[in-house]
Amino acid sequence: MVDGAILVRRGALATGHFxxxxxxxxxxxxxxxxxxxxxVTAVDGQNVPLAAAGEKARGGRHNETWQxxxxxxxxxxxxxxxxxxxxxxxxxxxxxxxxxxxxxxxx
Numbered sequence: 001m002v003d004g005a006i007l008v009r010r011g012a013l014a015t016g017h018f019x020x021x022x023x024x025x026x027x028x029x030x031x032x033x034x035x036x037x038x039x040v041t042a043v044d045g046q047n048v049p050l051a052a053a054g055e056k057a058r059g060g061r062h063n064e065t066w067q068x069x070x071x072x073x074x075x076x077x078x079x080x081x082x083x084x085x086x087x088x089x090x091x092x093x094x095x096x097x098x099x100x101x102x103x104x105x106x107x
Contacts, residue, residue, distance in 0.1 A: 005105040007042055014040040014095070015047070019054060024082035030060035031085045037095050044104040051096045059083035 020034040036054050039047040060083030 007103050007105065008040055008048070009043060010092075011090075012041045014038075014050070014093075024059055024084055026081060028060075028082050030058055030082035032059070033057045033085045033087075037093065040095065040097075042101070042103045043106075046101075046103065048101050048103070049098040051098045053095065055093060057085045057087050059085040 014037050016035050016037040018033060018035050020032075022032040024031040034054055034056050036052050037050045038052075039049055042048050
């Protein structure tokens with residue numbers, strides 16, 4: 001919001017790219033995905049470039065499951081695969097635009 005005008009609506013389409021992907025592995029090691037946003041759609045429909053700040057998502061829950069399984073020995077650890085990454089719909093991220101842009105707001 002600038003001077004009371006909304007420039008990008010909540011839920012606006014953003015594009016990006018993956019910078020690194022690690023799949024889930026044995027011994028409860030969870031998957032990880034690194035990504036960066038490239039553009040976001042402004043209220044006037046133009047794609048606005050975003051500053052390249054990276055984001056990270058990690059699979060699984062952080063609890064004592066692995067500690068419990070590891071107490072049964074290394075063989076059980078081999079069978080305990082980590083969890084995949086899930087980014088739920090509605091997850092929000094704070095981003096910054098790259099440079100200055102003229103956006104038509106209808107005011």
